[in-house]
Amino acid sequence: MRPVALLLPLSGERAALGLSMQRAAMLAESDAKLMFALDTAGTATGAAAAAQAALKRGAAMILGPLTSWEASAAATAVAARVPVVAFTNNPAAQASGAYVFGITATQTTTAVLRYARSRGVRSVVVVGDGTAWSNAASEAAVKAQRDLGLDVRAVAVTAGAPLPAIGDAPDAVLVPGSGDAVLSAARALRDSGVQLLGTVQTLDHRPSAIDALDGAWIAAPDPAAFGSFSAEFEARNGGDPGAIAALAYDAAKVARTLRDAGRLSREGLLGTESFAGVTGAVRFRTDGSCSRDLAILVAAPDGYRSVATSRGA
Incomplete structure (x- = not known):
């Protein structure tokens, strides 16, 4: 053998x-x-x-x-x-x-956007901080918008700077990571009533992060x-x-x-x-990529709980 x-x-x-x-x-x-x-x-x-x-x-x-x-x-x-x-x-x-x-950023971004679309979300603003992951998530979101029937816009934030203008209020805001600048933006946007979305790299168990992400939908492996x-x-x-x-x-x-x-x-x-x-669960593709099932988690004061599964992102 x-x-x-x-x-x-x-x-x-x-x-x-x-x-x-x-x-x-x-x-x-x-x-x-x-x-x-x-x-x-x-x-x-x-x-x-x-x-x-x-x-x-x-x-x-x-x-x-x-x-x-x-x-x-x-x-x-x-x-x-x-x-x-x-x-x-x-x-x-x-x-x-x-x-x-x-x-990958594409897997988890596509998964959470697909779930959001199934819940009636039509417009999304991606708030990135310039990291490689954030940039990849923004790119994936823009590429997915036609297939998912979404309107996607991307803005960048930096630590200590005010949140840039995002135009008309979107249905949801995607925060790809959990850096301080992104979490600060998430906290401000959550208080405005916008639905927060996140990727696997948004997961953060610090009390301050969980507070900022309260109610967010996040695509990640099942905890x-x-x-x-x-x-x-x-x-x-x-x-x-x-x-x-x-x-x-x-x-x-x-x-x-x-x-x-x-x-x-x-x-x-x-x-x-x-x-x-x-x-x-994964399936391998001939081009070297994988499709992957991911859980959709909801952030709450006591942590993250699974509410759905996104198949084959």
């Missing part, structure tokens, strides 16, 4: 995260003969060398690496001989042949599913695994599901209807 290789930064500045991801993956596949880890050191050169080592050891599939530059280097080194399921959320890695398994995974991880390893470690757990489950079905291959990856996971 051919094994699966897990490419992670087990040395360097992201070593602690890499170790947490390795431990999470081993919850889904504990047999070292069926899954082994290789260190990328968090660099493109290290990722390419690790990918080549994985091929020499007979790997049928590569899970990882973590970043887009590592993923591109690994996929290029592999040259399509085996699938590379990378943990990055940067769609740029698809160009190298890697599958982008991270939760109940993550809670079960987190409890299992803590019982085995101690500590909080974090959301990125959950991706490693889900990827290892994908590989195990395919092995159990005798389909540990690119054909199996693309031909399977859906893979269940802590970060949402």
Whole structure:
């Protein structure tokens, strides 16, 4: 039986995260003969060398690496001989042949806008802070407006500056992240009666953030599913695994599901209807992207609760 290789930064500045991801993956596949880890050191050169080592050891599939530059280097080194399921959320890695398994800005933005449209929202203003995620969410919202029947406008805010004029009051305001400038805008807009929307990176458990986001609809993985995974991880390893470690757990489950079905291959990856996971059920596409089911959460004083599911964002 051919094994699966897990490419992670087990040395360097992201070593602690890499170790947490390795431990999470081993919850889904504990047999070292069926899954082994290789260190990328968090660099493109290290990722390419690790990918080549994985091929020499007979790997049928590569899970990882973590970043887009590592993923591109690994996929290029592999040259399509085996699938590379990378943990990055940067769609740029698809160009190298890697599958982008991270939760992308497009997935979570589209999911929350689809839900908002189903609830009667017709106009949305996206309030960004200039970060890469915020910019990607704004771009995704603008691209989705025709398909969803929405009118979308985007404005930018900076810390300490007043909220720019947004014209006629929209039905909803999308805040892609949870930076101080965005949360300040969210607090002001919430008090005006506008419906707030958020993405997975809007989730913030600080009391001040929850207060600012009270009543917001947010697209993210189901907290109940993550809670079960987190409890299992803590019982085995101690500590909080974090959301990125959950991706490693889900990827290892994908590989195990395919092995159990005798389909540990690119054909199996693309031909399977859906893979269940802590970060949402996913289906892989031929272009290297994934469709992902996400929960729609509502922010409340006691936290976030799930009220709906957005299918295949």
